[in-house]
Amino acid sequence: MADELERPGENGESQDPAAHLPAPSIWPFGFALGVALVLVALIISSWVIVAIGAILALVFGFLWIRAATREVRATPPPEPAALTADVEEEEGEEDDGEPRLSRSLFLEGATLGIGAAIGGIVTLPSVGFMVLPAFLDQEYEQIDLGPLESYPRDQWVVAKFRGTQAQPDGVARRTAYIRYNGQQDGTPSFTILSNRCVHLGCPVQPQGLTDEEAQMIETEAGGVELFKMAPSGFGCPCHGGAYDIEGNRTAGPPVRALDRYKYSIHNGRLRLDEPYSVGKVKGTGSDAQIAAYDLVDPGQHVDGPEQFFYPYVP
C-alpha cells in the first residue's frame, strides 16, 4: 500500500471522468422486458409469447451491445507493425532482424511453465478427490425385506429398515410404504412407494392411523420393522404436498408421482432393488400402469415440456 501514497486522482491521469462511461441507453429495458416475457410465458406455457419475448430480447440485446461497444468499435486496432517493432527493440542488439528467444523471455516462460506444471500436479488430484467420490461407485444396495408371508394381501405397511451399510445407524434409516397386491401372472405383485417427497425431499407421511406396535423381521442387514396402516393417501409436512394412495400428486407443490422401488423375490423373500421415478400411475394395485423413468432428484419433472427446464441440462 506504500506505493499507493500518491493519490491516483492527483496524478492528473483522470481528467475526463466520463471518458469510459457508456452513454445512457434505453435498450436494457427492452431486453429485460423480453426476458421477463419469456419467463412468464414459460410458466403459463404459451409458446407464442415465448417466441415474442425471445425476439424482443434478441433485438434489444443486439441494439444494447451495439450501443455499448460503439466507442470500442470506433477505435482502429493497433497496427501490427507497431507490435513487432516493440518486440524487436527488446531483443539483443547483436543479431538484428533475426527473432531469437531472449534470456528474460525464456526465464519468464520457464517460471510460468514450471509453476503451472507443479500447480497442476498438486491441484488436479486434490480437486478430483474432492469432487469424484460423490459421483463414482454410487449404487443402491439391495435390501432383504423378509419373507413374503409378512405381507398380507392388500394390507399397507410402513417398512423401516437400514437402507445402506455405508452410513452410521442414525442416517442409514429408510422408510418405504408397501402393499402386497396378490399374484399376477404367477408372480407376486407389490406396490413399494418411497417416502421421499418429490417436491423437495421431506419425508412423506401416511394419512390415517398407523399401528403403534411394530412387527420385527430378522434380516442380515439389521432387521426390518413393519407397522400396519390404512392410509387414505400421503401428505408431506414441509409444504403441504398431497398424494393419493398410488402416489399420484393430488395437491401442493410436488411435480410428479411418488418414486417407487423395484423389487425381486429370492427364496420366498422380498428384496428391495433400486428406486425409480414415476410420472403418473393409472389404475391401482397389480393392474396399475406406471409411467416409469430413471431416478431423478425431487423437484424435477419427468414428463411434459417442463422436463426440459427443471433442471435444464443440455
Add this chain to the structure above:
Amino acid sequence: MPKTKSKRQQQIEAVALYPVDWLEERSGLIGGLRYFLFRKVPAETNWFHTLGSATLTAFIVQAVTGVILAMYYKPSAELNPETGKPIAYESIETITNDLTLGWLVRGMHRWGASVFIILLFLHMGRVFLFGAYKYPRELNWLVGAVLLLMAMGEGLTGYLLPWDQTSYWATVVAININANAPIAGPFLGDFLRGGQEIGSETLTRFYSLHMLVIPGGLAGLIALHLYLVVRLGITPPPWTKAAGGYEAQPNGGRPARTGLVNPSPRGNGNGGRERRES
C-alpha cells in the same frame, strides 16, 4: 515538538516511538496504515457509510466465535452407543449446556450469522441507493455480489452442523433446490451431498466448506473489496454537490440529482473535479 516538553517527556516519547520507527523503517506498514486511516473521504459522509464496516465487524465476530466453537464441535454423524444420539448433536448439547460460557459463544455465532446477512443486505442497499455501484466501481459491486453469495453459502453449510431434525430436513430441501439449477444443478446436488443421498459425508464436507473453504475465500475477497474502496474513494451521498461532480457555486450550480447518472469518479473524494493542494 513544543518547547514545553521536559527532557523526561522527550525521553519517554523516544522510547515509545522507537519500535514504531523500527517497524516503519523495515516494512512501511505504519505509513500504509496512516494512509488507510487518514485518506481523504467526501466532506459529506453519513451514517449509512458505516454499514460496510459494520458488516466487516460482524464477519470478524463470526470468524472468532467460529474458531472457538470448532475447538469443541465434533462433525460426526455416528451414534454414541451409550446415549444413541449422533455425536455432532451431542457436542452441540455439551457446548450449550455444560461448557462454561459455551451458550454465550454459540449464541453469538448463531445470532451473529443473521446479523451478518442482514447487515450485508443493508450495506448493499445503501450502495445501490447512493448509486455507488456505477463507474468506476462496477468491479467492486461484482466482488460484493460474490461476497453475498459466499456469505449465504456460509449460512447454508452452517445450518446443517447441529445435526438435528430442523437442520437435517432444511438441508435436504436446500440441496434439492440447488439440484434444480439449470445445467449445473444435478452435479451440484451430488457434490453437496457427497453422493446420491444426504449422509455423514454431507456433514463432514459441509463442515470443511463452512470453516475452511468459504471463510478463506471471504477473507481474501474482503481484502480485495477494501483495496478497491481505498483505491477508488468513497461515493458521496447523491444529494450532495460533490456527487454531482460540481463545486459549490454562487448560483447553486447544477442540481445534485446529476449524481445519479454521473457519479463521482475515483480520486480525491471530492467529485474528482477539484484538485487539492497536497
